[in-house]
Amino acid sequence: MSDHNHMHADPEAALARAERVCRERGARFTSQRRRVYELIVCAGEPVTAYELLHRMGGDGGHPAPPTVYRALDFLQAHGLVHRLASQSRFVACDHPETGAHGGVFLVCDRCGRALEWQDERVARAVARSAREAGFELGDEVLPEVEGTCGDCRRG
Amino acid sequence: MSDHNHMHADPEAALARAERVCRERGARFTSQRRRVYELIVCAGEPVTAYELLHRMGGDGGHPAPPTVYRALDFLQAHGLVHRLASQSRFVACDHPETGAHGGVFLVCDRCGRALEWQDERVARAVARSAREAGFELGDEVLPEVEGTCGDCRRG
DNA sequence: CAAAAGACGATATAACATAACATTCTACGC
DNA sequence: GCGTAGAATGTTATGTTATATCGTCTTTTG
Numbered sequence: 001m002s003d004h005n006h007m008h009a010d011p012e013a014a015l016a017r018a019e020r021v022c023r024e025r026g027a028r029f030t031s032q033r034r035r036v037y038e039l040i041v042c043a044g045e046p047v048t049a050y051e052l053l054h055r056m057g058g059d060g061g062h063p064a065p066p067t068v069y070r071a072l073d074f075l076q077a078h079g080l081v082h083r084l085a086s087q088s089r090f091v092a093c094d095h096p097e098t099g100a101h102g103g104v105f106l107v108c109d110r111c112g113r114a115l116e117w118q119d120e121r122v123a124r125a126v127a128r129s130a131r132e133a134g135f136e137l138g139d140e141v142l143p144e145v146e147g148t149c150g151d152c153r154r155g
Numbered sequence: 156m157s158d159h160n161h162m163h164a165d166p167e168a169a170l171a172r173a174e175r176v177c178r179e180r181g182a183r184f185t186s187q188r189r190r191v192y193e194l195i196v197c198a199g200e201p202v203t204a205y206e207l208l209h210r211m212g213g214d215g216g217h218p219a220p221p222t223v224y225r226a227l228d229f230l231q232a233h234g235l236v237h238r239l240a241s242q243s244r245f246v247a248c249d250h251p252e253t254g255a256h257g258g259v260f261l262v263c264d265r266c267g268r269a270l271e272w273q274d275e276r277v278a279r280a281v282a283r284s285a286r287e288a289g290f291e292l293g294d295e296v297l298p299e300v301e302g303t304c305g306d307c308r309r310g
Numbered sequence: 311c312a313a314a315a316g317a318c319g320a321t322a323t324a325a326c327a328t329a330a331c332a333t334t335c336t337a338c339g340c
Numbered sequence: 341g342c343g344t345a346g347a348a349t350g351t352t353a354t355g356t357t358a359t360a361t362c363g364t365c366t367t368t369t370g
């Protein structure tokens with residue numbers, strides 16, 4: 001019923017997977033997009049666009065905002081990252097291969113980390129609600145809820 | 156199971172109710188807060204903080220941003236309005252008296268309207284997910300999902 | 311009435327995001 | 341290879357959302 005959730009232990013694997021996903025779709029996983037994705041994966045927690053921006057700065061300085069936002073748009077469109085609206089932050093998706101991302105984001109109000117918790121029950125309940133309300137659900141249906149994670153509660 | 160949802164047919168009633176809710180808690184429903192709440196209720200759809208700001212302008216001009224944000228913070232804290240993170244907009248809560256707001260926001264990607272759909276199944280499924288994940292849910296647990304409402308689909 | 315707490319005004323600035331247009335890169339047919 | 345069309349990126353500017361800070365006023369309470 002509920003899949004166990006995990007952080008990206010292996011950024012290499014995530015990158016390889018992303019590359020494969022893009023190739024299969026004929027989408028170009030350019031160096032910018034790769035760089036942004038890598039930074040998100042390695043962050044291990046939700047990061048803002050401007051944090052990414054500043055981390056991209058190599059020698060001369062960092063690129064302009066549109067550069068990052070364009071990469072983020074691409075990565076979102078291909079399901080590689082999600083935008084946490086409640087935080088204006090971005091996280092890597094745990095399972096970019098599957099089209100459906102049914103579940104819920106559990107966002108910790110203390111440490112700020114977000115768990116992408118897969119749960120068919122939530123997905124089904126939401127789908128059912130939407131149907132009853134006459135709504136047709138879109139693709140980006142990853143509800144976010146705020147709470148306190150186990151680690152933070154235990155101290 | 157699913158409650159029917161309705162727009163605020165009667166702003167007067169909503170204001171009276173808000174006033175009562177505040178009085179019961181010893182919170183001050185000041186004129187600023189009343190004004191902001193009234194504007195949100197009358198809008199009938201999600202509105203941005205700056206839209207409220209501009210609508211508050213009476214004679215000389217509109218107040219400064221902190222004025223609106225402070226009022227919004229208060230109203231949110233007392234469950235009178237919700238912030239739709241995905242839109243950075245604010246909507247009146249349909250049932251401010253009850254502490255729990257279990258359900259889901261169905262946000263139309265065409266007309267922009269948001270339906271606060273009460274559904275115990277969603278609330279339970281989310282609560283269950285949270286428990287399994289070791290999360291303790293906070294108060295602000297109103298997941299938002301994007302889709303197309305019945306009106307917009309039918310043309 | 312005095313003190314304390316809460317609310318509000320005002321200024322400035324931080325943080326998040328996109329519009330618009332120029333330039334460079336890449337794939338693809340020839 | 342070579343030209344070209346479309347995609348991607350660079351660049352500048354600006355729009356939008358939100359908060360920090362500090363001073364003043366108002367309300368509550370003892």
